[in-house]
Amino acid sequence: MSGHDSFKHKPGTAVVSARRAGTTATLDQLNKYFQINQMPVISGRYWNMVHGQNPEEVRKDREGVQNMRILAKNFAYFLKCQEAARKAGINPPEAEVVEYTNFIR
Numbered sequence: 131m132s133g134h135d136s137f138k139h140k141p142g143t144a145v146v147s148a149r150r151a152g153t154t155a156t157l158d159q160l161n162k163y164f165q166i167n168q169m170p171v172i173s174g175r176y177w178n179m180v181h182g183q184n185p186e187e188v189r190k191d192r193e194g195v196q197n198m199r200i201l202a203k204n205f206a207y208f209l210k211c212q213e214a215a216r217k218a219g220i221n222p223p224e225a226e227v228v229e230y231t232n233f234i235r
Contacts, residue, residue, distance in 0.1 A: 174201035
């Protein structure tokens with residue numbers, strides 16, 4: 131077991147905010163953390179980002195704010211599905227022993 135097994139099967143999502151640029155690369159990098167720890171990544175209807183120089187400007191990013199609402203609803207739905215699965219006796223898959231490959235032969 132790795133030191134990060136406590137996050138396994140727990141949902142995660144990255145949200146980024148920027149004045150103008152850099153959000154897509156940041157979002158990609160943050161999502162890799164969830165994926166390497168076997169965490170389901172919850173999404174909205176588009177990339178989870180908003181734009182603005184300050185909170186007032188971000189609130190004017192109607193598309194970004196709408197996506198945050200959709201993201202929140204999707205996250206809540208996933209948590210309810212996990213709880214229903216637990217109650218129905220549906221458990222996460224058993225862990226496998228990790229195999230490491232050295233590509234230098």
